[in-house]
Amino acid sequence: MGISDMKSLCNGNTLGWGALILAFALVPALMTSQYQLNVACNVLIWALFATSFNMLWGVTGMLSFGQALYYGVGGYAIGLTVTYLGSQWYFAAFAAGLLFTLVLSFLLGLLVIRVGGVYYTMLTLAFGQLAWQIMFKMYDFTGGDDGLQGITLPGLLADKVYYYYFVMILVLVAVWVLKRMAYSPFGLILRGVRQNPNRVRFLGRRVRRNQLRIYVVASLFATVAGALMAGVDGSVHTDMFFWTTSGEVILMSVLGGISHFFGPFCGAVVIILIEDIVGAHTEYWSLLIGSIIMVMVIGFPRGLVGGALDVAAKVRAILQGEKHDDTTLTAGLGK
Amino acid sequence: MTPLLQLDSVNKAFGGLKVTQHLSFSVFPGEIAAIIGPNGAGKTTLFNQITGHLLPDSGRILFKGEDLVGLTTQAIVKKGLGRAFQVASIFPEETVLDNIRLAALANLDHTRRFWRPSAEHRQATEAAVAILASLGLEEQGGRLAFELSHGDQKLLDIGIALALQPTLLLLDEPTAGMSPEERQRTRRLIGEIRGEYDLTLVFIEHDMDMVFDIAHTVRVLQQGALLAEGSPAEIQSNEEVVKAYLGEEL
């Protein structure tokens, strides 16, 4: 029976988690400059953002092009509060941002989930762009195109290294929570919604209700990511709301592989690091990443993690002297 | 005895095409009822009306005495009405065990739980494992559903329906597209699970051997209307049926 196997799969990740925590915990010790610490913060925050996004797309099958909206809410909740009220309100701002997202994503979700497929994607994009325009135009309040600078953090968080650990712990805990969710009964029904919504109705469950739930949850985690980003440079920018920010997490997810929980995480790490290295040398970064992802989608639809697992499976098969058999994979497709 | 399912003059038309015409019949607890009829007779459309996918134009569909017309599929399923589909309706990228476990979790109203891994939900897992065993799929539990053979996928579909603990199970052509051996096995299994899970069955079928082998009652539909009903023996000797339907087959 497969149950014990499944259990060991879930618990066997202790080693992986240990390695992950250790790697990120050692960053401040190994890094030589403030700048590198910033890059590490970026990696972590984008990894959380991409992972939360993939709960929508890879898990539930809802390709949102508007998660930047909630990411921006997080950033500006911190930015506006600290700028206007002072840094002692930092944690209150964090909570206020989450509360705002809770209400907003619930209301918007009610609206956008009524339409499916590409229309859902485009509506999320439209609302994201609407928010961007509002932030852009309310110059006196939001700083418009200039954004808000000089966001100072309270107490120990003002120290870059402490802030890094604050980010690391929050991100890893958040990712852990999302992972629990992905493998829970709730996660299972979300995967069911993606694969066969009609069957889900015949399980006596509501498709849209579950879509709305994960839309709100993913948006809350995007807000956490945005709020953390505000402290990295001490500034927020309207770009946080811009549609390319939503696009970025989509690219990260695809690059890493949307059918694996850690795919988007890995994709985020790779993209931020490449962007950091290549971005300094060319202004045509979009052209490059656009071409890479295009080749990726056509040639390697399972992403980096999926590809790596395929290779590992093949190597294992060769080591065990078994012939790799593809026929079982295609046998059930002819329905 | 009161009927479990009672159709009372159900009508449905798509434009000028009458797909269900003044259909009335009752299915009693424990009955195995077969619905037969040529392609396009409105059999699947009738199932769709019973399960809330389509709204009848008029008439009542009583289940345990309650009218189902106007209820959502979710509400109808929760009342204890299960369905397996003509084309296996499964979750292709999940394991066979997870397919049924999901249904069991839904039945226990546990799908809002977001913390403990679904594999650690014992009650649902035990229910799923028991169903896998009754269907003879226990060896396949760890495989992904899309890897199963066509026949096993249809069994899995039935398994998903069973996990919801229905009192009435609608089966839409349970043996369609199966090899003769698979048909034999499915016929035997359907008989077994009916006893094991105390089910009332309504099934659509083109395989007459199966119909006359396991059905208690048979209803013949033609152009959405009830042409005849009775025991298999009665149907076999019904002149109209022989003329209209069986005449071509036998």
Next chain:
Amino acid sequence: MDFSFLLTQMVSGLTLATLLFLVASGLTLIFGVGNVFNFAHGSFYMLGAYLGYQVVTVWSLNFWFALLFAALGAGVFGALIECLVLRRIYGRANEGGFQILLTYCLILIIDDLVKLVWGAEYKSISRPAGFSGSLTVGDIAIPSYNLLIIAIGLVVVVASWWILNRTRPGKIARAAAVDREMLGALGINVPLTMTVVFGIATALGGLTGALAAPLRTVTPGAGIEVIIDSMIVVVMGGMGNFWGAWLGALLLGEVNAFAVAFVPEWATLFSFLVMVVVLIFKPEGLFAPRTTRKV
């Protein structure tokens, strides 16, 4: 508020509506026939605008030639993209998402290519000779170029209706929308049909871009604005409905024109507001046919 003001705004709204409809109809065509959502459709519009700029301003050639060049350029590029890129993912699981993703990559690529060739600055082209002035009736002055756009829009609408309903290629395209396999069985070259349809739709986008260039500035970010507006039009009109898209465009165009006149700062908000109201009361779109109940 006097009559001449009303009329001027209405004409300007109608102009915008025509441009929106030209883009949205191409989007609808590709979606309806090929079941492909071309997220990069706005980028073909932008490409058309730049090609128009190239012909009129850089090469100092005739505006009419620019329209033709923009349509051809965008159309050929679109057809190439269809058969080199999009064709490879037809029939894949989660195809819809990957279509959006591929065409999103296309937006990134076209945006940067345009920057590479023409630079990131704003560009503009002048109106064609004979259409730079206004048509005056009494005290009402209407820019003649707007009337030209509306006229061209009408011609394109009538022509597409005629092609789709009265000619063999049009009938093939409509049949492809319903049942591609059947069409293949009848000996029609379905992949070629798809490429041609894609080419025509993107040519329509390119043409619109060049047509709109004298009214709006030409910038690398234009593609995304246009795709969002067209999407709003398509959603409001009832998805994939040709005439619904037309009415959606009209509604959005007029709302926008009057919003610009009264609250210029917040004009764009009104497009969204209209869409939200439509979605709340008729989520299936204004002109969608009644469908079976979905639960």
